[in-house]
Structure formats: structure tokens, C-alpha cells
Amino acid sequence: MTDLKLFNSLTRQIEPFVPVHPGEARVYTCGPTVYNYPHVGNMRAYVFADVLGRTLSWKGYKLTHVINITDVGHLTDDADAGEDKMEKMAAEKAQSIWDIARHYTEAYWADVEALNIRQPAKWSVATDYVEEMLEFAKSIADKHCYELESGLYFDVSTVEDYGRLARAVTEEGEGRIDTVEGKRNAADFAIWRKTPAGEKRQMEWGSPWGKGAPGWHLECSVMGEKLLGFPFDIHTGGIDHREIHHPNEIAQNQAFCGCGGLSDATNSGAKMWMHNNFLVERSGKMSKSSGEFLRLQLLIDKGYHPLAYRMMCLQAHYRSELEFSWEGLEAALVRLKRIVMQVERITDTEAQPEAEHPKFTPMLAKFDDAMADDLNTPLALTALEEALAVKKVDAGIKRAVIEGMDEVLGLDLFGIDRKALRIRPKAAQITEAEIEDMLARRKAARAEKDFATSDALRDELAAKRVEVMDGDPLGWEWKLVQ
Numbered sequence: 047m048t049d050l051k052l053f054n055s056l057t058r059q060i061e062p063f064v065p066v067h068p069g070e071a072r073v074y075t076c077g078p079t080v081y082n083y084p085h086v087g088n089m090r091a092y093v094f095a096d097v098l099g100r101t102l103s104w105k106g107y108k109l110t111h112v113i114n115i116t117d118v119g120h121l122t123d124d125a126d127a128g129e130d131k132m133e134k135m136a137a138e139k140a141q142s143i144w145d146i147a148r149h150y151t152e153a154y155w156a157d158v159e160a161l162n163i164r165q166p167a168k169w170s171v172a173t174d175y176v177e178e179m180l181e182f183a184k185s186i187a188d189k190h191c192y193e194l195e196s197g198l199y200f201d202v203s204t205v206e207d208y209g210r211l212a213r214a215v216t217e218e219g220e221g222r223i224d225t226v227e228g229k230r231n232a233a234d235f236a237i238w239r240k241t242p243a244g245e246k247r248q249m250e251w252g253s254p255w256g257k258g259a260p261g262w263h264l265e266c267s268v269m270g271e272k273l274l275g276f277p278f279d280i281h282t283g284g285i286d287h288r289e290i291h292h293p294n295e296i297a298q299n300q301a302f303c304g305c306g307g308l309s310d311a312t313n314s315g316a317k318m319w320m321h322n323n324f325l326v327e328r329s330g331k332m333s334k335s336s337g338e339f340l341r342l343q344l345l346i347d348k349g350y351h352p353l354a355y356r357m358m359c360l361q362a363h364y365r366s367e368l369e370f371s372w373e374g375l376e377a378a379l380v381r382l383k384r385i386v387m388q389v390e391r392i393t394d395t396e397a398q399p400e401a402e403h404p405k406f407t408p409m410l411a412k413f414d415d416a417m418a419d420d421l422n423t424p425l426a427l428t429a430l431e432e433a434l435a436v437k438k439v440d441a442g443i444k445r446a447v448i449e450g451m452d453e454v455l456g457l458d459l460f461g462i463d464r465k466a467l468r469i470r471p472k473a474a475q476i477t478e479a480e481i482e483d484m485l486a487r488r489k490a491a492r493a494e495k496d497f498a499t500s501d502a503l504r505d506e507l508a509a510k511r512v513e514v515m516d517g518d519p520l521g522w523e524w525k526l527v528q
Contacts, residue, residue: 048418050105052098052280053365055288055319056211056311060420063102065279066317071107072274073099074316075166076266076283076291079116080150081131083341086355086370087325089157091284093356093456094322094364094421096163098282100454101417111166112273115154117147118172118249119239119262130259133247143248147173157342160352162458168273172265176251179260179268183237183253186301191237194228198238198255202231205300206307209233211319212289235294236261263294267302270295270315276303281316288321327370340370348372349471349526353457354379360423360455376469382457383467388434389448389459391441397449398442406447409433413451426455469525476510481524485514 050063065071075095078084092113099111120131136143151171158165183191183198190204202208240258241250250257270278276299283292296308299315311317327340342352358378362368413429416422430451436444452459470478484503491499507514507524515523 047105048415050101050418051420052318052320053420054311054317055321056308056314058213061318063279063318065107066277066312069106069108071099071102071109071280072278073102073109073111073280073282074266074270074274074278075111075113076281076287077114077116077169078150078154079120079131080147080154081120081135082150083153083339083343084157086340086342086345087327088284089161089342089355090325090359090364090368091282091322092158092163093161093359095282096161096456097360097364097421097423097454098280098320099164099166100456101421104414104417104450104454109167110274111164112168112170112269113166114170114172114266114269115147115151116172116262116265117143117151118176119260119265121262130247130249132249136248157352160342160346161356162353162456164456170269170273172260172269173249175265175268175272176260178272179264180251180253182268182271182298182302183260183264186298187237187254190301192230193255194226195240196226196242197236197240197258197261199226199229199234200237200294200297200301202233202235202294202297205297207309208297209293210308211293211296211314235263235290237264237298263291263298266291266295267298267315271299271302276315277312278316280318280320282320282322285321285323288319292319322364323367325368325370345375347472349469349474350375350379351382351462351467353462354382354467356457357382360427360457363424364421379467379469383464385431385434385457386459386462386467387464390463392445392448393460395441395445397446398440399446399450401440401443401446403439403443405436405439406433406443409436410447410450413454417454423455426451430455464523468523469527471526474511474526476512476526481507481512485524488514 051060052063053059054061073095075092078088095113099109102109118132121129132143132146136146139146187198191198191200237260238253238255238258239261240256241247247259249259251259270276270281281292296314299305300313303313303315305313308314342355345355346352354375355378358375359368361378409429409432412432413426416425416429430448433444433447433451448459484507488500488503491503504514511527513525513527
């Protein structure tokens with residue numbers, strides 16, 4: 047196998063993966079703030095983290111993967127002013143903040159399952175670690191923090207190389223940070239936010255600095271150290287975290303460990319920081335303020351299997367921007383369907399994982415090289431397709447090869463069939479059974495050269511928005527169109 051190399055955002059270089067603990071891989075992924083449904087752009091981060099974890103397993107490492115659930119502390123502008131996202135949504139919905147957190151956590155987990163993302167070793171929920179956050183804050187307060195009327199603030203000038211991860215300690219980079227009266231430096235951030243006088247929050251705890259709640263950045267430092275130990279191997283997140291959240295997390299880690307500068311990446315708390323790029327959607331419906339924003343359930347309601355979106359993500363490198371379009375999603379679905387149709391030919395065969403066949407050697411090498419080269423999933427997909435195209439080989443060996451590749455890509459190729467990938471909008475006016483019956487009658491009519499009946503049935507199907515694809519080589523296929 048080829049040695050694994052990954053892009054480290056902290057050094058901006060491709061580096062060999064050398065685990066802190068031999069034979070192990072410890073990974074922390076920034077999870078969702080559960081104040082609303084995740085949009086498909088959010089979910090790209092978890093597909094990426096899942097592929098990373100699957101690749102580490104493929105390479106033989108014992109994986110410990112932690113994903114956090116933020117149910118407290120995240121403000122509406124990612125900075126130190128504005129409303130708490132959780133409190134704001136609870137007020138809008140006139141519900142308990144705990145009910146809000148539970149509902150949106152379960153919605154997120156449903157998306158995780160739909161996208162065939164593996165369960166991490168631990169879902170770490172922020173409010174389960176408030177006592178540990180208080181102890182962490184107390185341990186760094188004297189040397190690195192100062193108190194204002196609004197809370198306890200971290201002085202970023204007390205650690206070396208603040209902002210190196212973002213590579214932008216500029217006025218533009220600090221534009222997202224609101225001014226808080228009394229802050230020593232524009233980039234200083236809240237460790238603990240006091241509840242304003244005369245107010246009561248649904249989530250608040252006592253502290254040496256008054257009643258309040260932890261700052262958003264604190265939770266990840268605490269849970270990463272508690273569950274994985276400093277330094278751990280890899281910290282992942284979306285590229286938006288690279289500018290403020292992760293630099294602040296790193297500063298806290300440096301303070302807690304008494305570490306020096308970031309020329310030694312382990313001083314950051316993790317040896318590697320990895321970030322997936324944005325999913326771009328030109329219509330503006332990625333924003334959660336847009337009403338019917340692009341969440342996974344919307345794709346499902348429009349008839350697309352969620353694994354078509356996973357395929358869409360895999361077709362682009364995780365560090366590249368990926369543009370979302372319905373045409374692109376349908377193209378990914380068609381590609382997935384073609385692969386599944388080939389897989390169906392070997393589904394009834396027992397895999398022979400111990401056997402080998404020289405015809406598969408170049409495809410396996412290509413696949414392994416691709417994944418070892420900073421998770422090059424587009425190239426790995428072509429290796430999978432080349433392996434499926436191999437003819438005159440034992441089907442059991444072929445199945446073992448494809449199963450191994452799919453264990454990394456996570457497309458559930460032996461768990462879905464072609465029918466499951468049909469486009470079936472929720473609002474369809476016709477059932478699958480009715481479609482199948484009409485297609486059977488149409489096929490019989492064509493066999494008898496009764497083209498008038500055949501055309502009439504096709505027109506009737508079209509009127510009900512069923513598109514028939516007569517050229518399908520494995521039998522007539524159909525899809526429901528919007």
C-alpha cells in the first residue's frame with residue numbers, strides 16, 4: 047500500500063500521515079450547531095470526514111473519531127456579539143431550547159444515516175462538558191484572559207503565531223468580528239459570556255465570572271483534549287472554520303498546554319488541520335434564511351436518492367469548490383445507477399477476499415494511490431469503474447475487490463439496487479405499481495406491433511410526468527420529472 051499523505055491547512059503543505067500513537071488514528075470533527083436543519087453544504091463536511099475516516103481504516107489504522115454536537119454557545123455572527131443561535135431559535139419557535147436541540151440533532155443524525163456516513167466512536171454533546179469547560183477556562187484565565195462586563199475574554203497577544211491557520215490577520219479578516227467595548231485586541235474572543243443583568247437564559251451556569259454560558263470555541267478545545275488527548279492526529283471542519291473558530295481553538299490549546307509557536311504543528315493541539323471547501327449554489331438557497339433552503343430532505347422530496355449527493359461530493363476533490371445544480375445532481379445519480387447496474391451482476395456471488403487476480407492489480411494500485419494522495423476520490427471512482435469493467439474473471443474475486451473499494455467510498459453499492467435510484471418526487475400523482483402496470487401493457491402492445499396503443503400509453507405516462515427511457519439496455523427504465 048502507498049503511504050498516506052494529507053494536506054495540512056496549518057502548514058499549507060501535503061504531509062505524510064504519521065500518527066501520534068503508532069497504529070492509531072485519532073480524529074476530531076467540528077459538528078453542527080443544532081439550531082436548525084443542516085443544509086447540503088454543511089453535510090459536505092461530514093461526507094469528507096467520513097471518507098477520511100474510511101481511508102484511515104483502509105490503511106489499517108485503529109480509528110477513534112469524535113464529532114461534537116454544539117447545543118450551546120454559538121452566536122449568530124460567529125464572533126462575540128449578537129444572539130445565541132440556540133436561544134434565538136427557541137424564542138422564535140416558543141419551545142424549550144432542549145427540545146430545539148433534540149429535534150435538530152435527530153434531524154442531523156437522519157441525514158448522516160441517509161448519506162451512509164459511519165457512526166463515530168463518540169458523539170460529544172457540548173452541554174455534557176460544561177464543568178470541564180469551566181475547569182479549562184480557570185486553568186488559563188490568569189495568564190491569558192481578562193474580564194469585562196460582558197464576560198471573560200481571551201487575549202490573543204498572549205500566544206505565539208495567533209491566526210497562522212487563517213493566514214490573514216488583516217482588517218478584512220477581522221471584519222467578521224464585532225467590536226466589544228473594552229477588548230484589548232480586535233481578535234480577542236469570549237471564553238465565558240455572562241448573562242446580561244436583568245435577563246435569564248434557558249441555558250446558563252454559575253462560574254467565577256458570573257452566571258452565563260461558555261463561548262463557542264471553548265467546547266471543541268475541551269472535548270478534543272478530554273476524548274482524544276493533546277496532541278491528537280487530525281482536526282477537520284469546513285473551510286469557514288479556518289478563519290476564526292479554529293484559530294481561536296488553537297490559541298486556547300496553546301494556552302492550556304503551555305505550548306510555544308505553531309512552527310511545531312503539535313502545539314496547536316492536533317498534528318494536522320484539514321478543511322473541505324465550500325459547496326456553491328448560485329441561487330442563494332444555501333442560506334437557512336432563504337425559506338426553502340437546500341437541505342437533504344428537499345433533495346429526497348424531489349425524488350433523488352441521498353447517495354446521489356454523496357456521489358456528487360466524491361466526484362470533486364474535497365479541497366475544491368463544488369457547485370451544486372440539479373443537473374449536476376442528476377448526472378451524479380446516472381453515474382451511480384450505471385455502477386449499481388454493473389454491481390447487480392455479482393450481488394448473488396460470495397466474495398473471495400483472500401483470492402487474487404492479476405487483472406485487478408493495476409486498478410487496486412490506482413485506487414490506493416488515489417486515496418493515499420490526499421483523498422483523491424475522483425480518481426478513485428475511475429479505478430472502481432475500471433475494476434467493474436473487467437471481464438472473464440471469477441465473480442467472487444471481483445466482488446471482494448469492489449466491496450473493498452466501496453468500503454472506502456461509502457456508496458453502499460451492495461445495499462441499494464437500480465430501482466431505489468429512480469427519481470420519485472414526493473408530490474408525484476402516480477404510484478410505482480401504476481407505472482409498472484402501464485409499462486407492461488405498453489411493452490406487450492409494442493410486441494404485437496400495436497403502436498397506437500403503445501403511443502397512447504406513453505402519452506398518458508407523459509401527462510403524469512413519467513419519462514420513459516426506451517433505450518435502457520437492461521429493460522425499460524423511467525423517472526418522474528418535476
